[in-house]
Amino acid sequence: MNNSTLLDLRGVSKTFGTTTALSPMDLEIERGSFVSIVGPSGCGKSTLFNVLSGLLRPDDGTITLEGNNVIGATGHVGYMLQKDLLVPWRTVLGNITLGARLKGKVTPENRELATGFAEKYGLGEFLNHYPSALSGGMRQRVALMRTLATNHQLLLLDEPFGALDAQTRFEMQQWLLQVWRDTERTVLFITHDVDEAVFLSDRVLVMSPRPGRVVDDLRVDLPRPRTLDTLVSPAFTELKARVLHQLHRERAV
Amino acid sequence: MTKKKLLVNIFGPILSVVVLISIWQSIVVWGHIASYIAPKPLDAVRSVTSNWSTLAPLTWWTIKETVYGYLAGALLGAFLGVILSKIPLMQRVLYPLLILTQAIPIIALAPPLVMILGFGVMPKVVIVAWIVFFPVTVSVLDGLNHVDKDLLTLAKVFGANPLRRFVVLEMPAAVTQLFSGLKIGATYAVTGAIIGELAASSGSSLALYQRSASGALDAAGVYGTTLIMTAIGIVWFLLVVGVEFLATPWQRRSTARRWRRGAKPVLPNN
Ligand SMILES: Nc1ncnc2c1ncn2[C@@H]1O[C@H](COP(=O)(O)OP(=O)(O)O)[C@@H](O)[C@H]1O
Ligand SMILES: [Mg+2]
Numbered sequence: 001m002n003n004s005t006l007l008d009l010r011g012v013s014k015t016f017g018t019t020t021a022l023s024p025m026d027l028e029i030e031r032g033s034f035v036s037i038v039g040p041s042g043c044g045k046s047t048l049f050n051v052l053s054g055l056l057r058p059d060d061g062t063i064t065l066e067g068n069n070v071i072g073a074t075g076h077v078g079y080m081l082q083k084d085l086l087v088p089w090r091t092v093l094g095n096i097t098l099g100a101r102l103k104g105k106v107t108p109e110n111r112e113l114a115t116g117f118a119e120k121y122g123l124g125e126f127l128n129h130y131p132s133a134l135s136g137g138m139r140q141r142v143a144l145m146r147t148l149a150t151n152h153q154l155l156l157l158d159e160p161f162g163a164l165d166a167q168t169r170f171e172m173q174q175w176l177l178q179v180w181r182d183t184e185r186t187v188l189f190i191t192h193d194v195d196e197a198v199f200l201s202d203r204v205l206v207m208s209p210r211p212g213r214v215v216d217d218l219r220v221d222l223p224r225p226r227t228l229d230t231l232v233s234p235a236f237t238e239l240k241a242r243v244l245h246q247l248h249r250e251r252a253v
Numbered sequence: 254m255t256k257k258k259l260l261v262n263i264f265g266p267i268l269s270v271v272v273l274i275s276i277w278q279s280i281v282v283w284g285h286i287a288s289y290i291a292p293k294p295l296d297a298v299r300s301v302t303s304n305w306s307t308l309a310p311l312t313w314w315t316i317k318e319t320v321y322g323y324l325a326g327a328l329l330g331a332f333l334g335v336i337l338s339k340i341p342l343m344q345r346v347l348y349p350l351l352i353l354t355q356a357i358p359i360i361a362l363a364p365p366l367v368m369i370l371g372f373g374v375m376p377k378v379v380i381v382a383w384i385v386f387f388p389v390t391v392s393v394l395d396g397l398n399h400v401d402k403d404l405l406t407l408a409k410v411f412g413a414n415p416l417r418r419f420v421v422l423e424m425p426a427a428v429t430q431l432f433s434g435l436k437i438g439a440t441y442a443v444t445g446a447i448i449g450e451l452a453a454s455s456g457s458s459l460a461l462y463q464r465s466a467s468g469a470l471d472a473a474g475v476y477g478t479t480l481i482m483t484a485i486g487i488v489w490f491l492l493v494v495g496v497e498f499l500a501t502p503w504q505r506r507s508t509a510r511r512w513r514r515g516a517k518p519v520l521p522n523n
Contacts, residue, residue: 053410075412085407089425089501091509101421102413128514133507150411 012061020211044212322381330386334393363452377449392434396427
């Protein structure tokens with residue numbers, strides 16, 4: 001483990017009855033990197049996040065975050081679940097500061113931080129709106145701002161754009177990259193969309209089910225900032241082909 | 254809400270009441286119905302106004318019984334709903350008892366209550382509370398039991414303790430349900446007060462006033478008293494609806510009311 005390692009998993013495993021959701025897994029995540037996890041549904045992606053966030057206790061193994069053992073703890077990562085889970089009775093501002101409210105009082109600093117995020121990332125006009133008045137893309141932005149506002153270095157995003165239409169999705173990907181660059185966080189990003197994974201990431205992990213495990217780990221050295229041109233570059237296509245091959249080889253067995 | 258919708262909402266109910274009273278008036282006038290069987294609506298109103306000095310204190314008592322009983326019942330009901338949902342054992346132990354309380358005919362409740370509490374306001378308050386608490390308990394229990402499980406997971410992700418989770422997520426999530434129970438309770442409350450007055454009054458009360466008007470074949474007095482009781486019921490129900498309206502703005506507004514806003518508006522034209 002070198003200095004730039006933020007997260008370190010050693011032999012982490014989890015089974016549910018007879019299902020091996022995670023077979024013993026080793027994984028190092030570098031601080032500041034953007035890492036995507038792709039794999040068919042049921043291969044243990046969400047389980048990995050649940051274990052990392054402390055919602056589930058692994059059967060075995062160690063998890064070290066910034067040098068601390070975090071097994072059995074919660075509240076050390078920003079975790080955005082598959083559903084946006086905005087609460088309808090709070091405004092956008094109230095939703096972004098929900099984490100602070102759940103831990104105690106919402107301080108003026110919390111509000112300032114939340115307002116700052118919202119204004120910077122296209123939600124400024126909606127601070128006093130209730131979620132019911134927002135579009136799907138806007139809701140995802142709020143959910144992500146809420147995750148950011150907890151000030152954790154590591155963000156776990158579970159298929160955040162899965163329910164969006166293609167055009168909104170591309171806008172949101174660009175937007176997410178901007179947020180990631182500005183805030184210097186480390187992102188673990190689950191998706192089943194190979195294009196999305198390659199487009200966003202420094203590194204793509206391919207998982208396969210039964211037992212859930214990482215079968216490929218590839219670097220994406222495409223230049224940043226990534227644009228529409230990235231999507232049609234030969235290098236992009238090549239990386240995408242490799243991920244697709246991995247996915248389908250596993251599925252064909 | 255659009256202007257047109259607002260007008261319909263306000264004038265619709267008024268119109269239906271006016272039509273109803275006109276039909277009543279026409280039937281009595283054109284059907285030559287004797288004044289000791291059914292009065293004209295105006296006579297019923299006149300009976301109330303001309304006897305107001307007698308009726309006012311009685312009305313006041315009924316209002317007090319209704320309001321105190323309702324508030325006590327609502328608080329008790331909400332409290333029981335929380336207890337039942339949070340302590341699984343209580344659902345086994347208490348729930349059958351709660352059903353039992355509702356199986357007892359309310360009229361039969363009065364004599365023991367009089368023995369214990371006398372003839373004052375208390376037995377009526379207890380009867381009202383007895384009727385009101387149940388729908389509130391059921392709705393709160395339902396609301397709390399159906400809070401989105403993922404929302405509870407979210408609380409855990411943020412590292413919230415159970416109390417904060419309850420106050421910040423579960424309670425607001427159950428508010429819509431709570432109000433449906435409170436509204437059902439509000440429609441029953443005045444009925445409970447009148448039953449209490451009939452079964453547990455020695456002195457004077459609206460219910461007894463009506464009974465003696467009936468004995469005297471004073472149809473206008475009978476109907477007039479009914480109007481008062483109905484008015485109390487309607488006003489109370491509307492008050493509860495008003496509180497709901499203020500307490501749950503997100504159900505019909507797209508932005509928070511000005512005084513509830515945590516953020517200053519950032520629109521340049523605002
Ligand atoms: N709480 C649980 N109890 C039992 N089985 C579970 C639970 N969570 C996940 N699983 C099982 O573990 C496997 C991996 O699930 P999951 O991590 O949700 O997959 P993914 O997110 O990749 O679609 C699946 O077979 C799923 O049925
Ligand atoms: Mg999943």
